[in-house]
Amino acid sequence: MFGVGFCLGASNVSVVKINGLNGEIEQAESKAHDGNPKKVLAEYLWDKGYSQADRLAVTGRKFKEIVNLPALSEPEATELAYKFLKKKYPEADFIVSAGGETFIVYKLDKYGKIINVFTGNKCASGTGEFFLQQIARMDLDVEKALELALNQEEEYLVSGRCSVFCKSDCTHALNKGVDKGKVVAGLCRMMATKIIELLEKSAEKRVWLVGGTSRNKV
Known part of the structure; x- marks a missing residue:
């Protein structure tokens, strides 16, 4: 059963x-x-x-x-998953859903019910799918891309304001001969920055990160 x-x-x-x-x-x-x-x-x-x-x-x-x-619906599924998982993990004030197409932050009350939702702009830059597209242009799979990024002491900064600008930054860097690992590290920093910007809307800091993008350890 x-x-x-x-x-x-x-x-x-x-x-x-x-x-x-x-x-x-x-x-x-x-x-x-x-x-x-x-x-x-x-x-x-x-x-x-x-x-x-x-x-x-x-x-x-x-x-x-x-x-x-x-x-x-995704909010219903999020509340049910939180109810189940909070038995094993510390409670949270926010759940960040970082997926292939969107970044969403759910604010929870003390009962685990969603009371507010924060989203970023509708631009694709910073989403998991955009990240996959960019590393594919470098002929890298996810495992190799993250391996290269983890070995970098500094990253190549890319724009997070617009997917077109971000893609252009990546292309320009690669054409100049910038190491692929530095470019991937820059993409990872840009994605993390977008999440931090959403969380800065509140002083609460107990956060769960879920979604495919949460598996990025860079």
């Missing part, structure tokens, strides 16, 4: 398997869908046996409409 939840994100399909008796997480994994979330979802459902679940639910900002399953 088990339940399964899917998150159909802008870049990845994530799945978690829950023990139906004690509510504990038994398995969690994520896979890039490269623009074809249906294919990855089908692999999880049929090839890995998740279709045998007693309960199925789906969330995700962009693709949850492609399946006929009970759907949760």
Whole structure:
């Protein structure tokens, strides 16, 4: 007896398997869908046996409409996930959702309910998908890009104001022969700065960072 939840994100399909008796997480994994979330979802459902679940639910900002399953909005899913995880981790005042397409900061009350939402501008610069596009232009995968960035003592600063300007900065740097690692490190700093700017709207500092971008250790 088990339940399964899917998150159909802008870049990845994530799945978690829950023990139906004690509510504990038994398995969690994520896979890039490269623009074809249906294919990855089908692999999880049929090839890995998740279709045998007693309960199925789906969330995700962009693709949850492609399946006929009970759907949760992202705020609902965030509140439920927080309620579950705060049993094991320190409580938070904010949850930063740093995903493939957007950066969103949810402010929580003492009960874990969302009481306010902060978002950055609509520009793509700083999002996970934009980062993937830029490192692909350097012929790097995520692992290699982060490895190069971690070995840098300083980064090449790039604009976070506009994706066009940021892309231009990266291109200009690479054409000048700037080390790829420095450019990647600059992209990472720009992304982190965007999150910090959102958090500066409040004095509270207990923060959880979730979403694919949170896996960036640079």
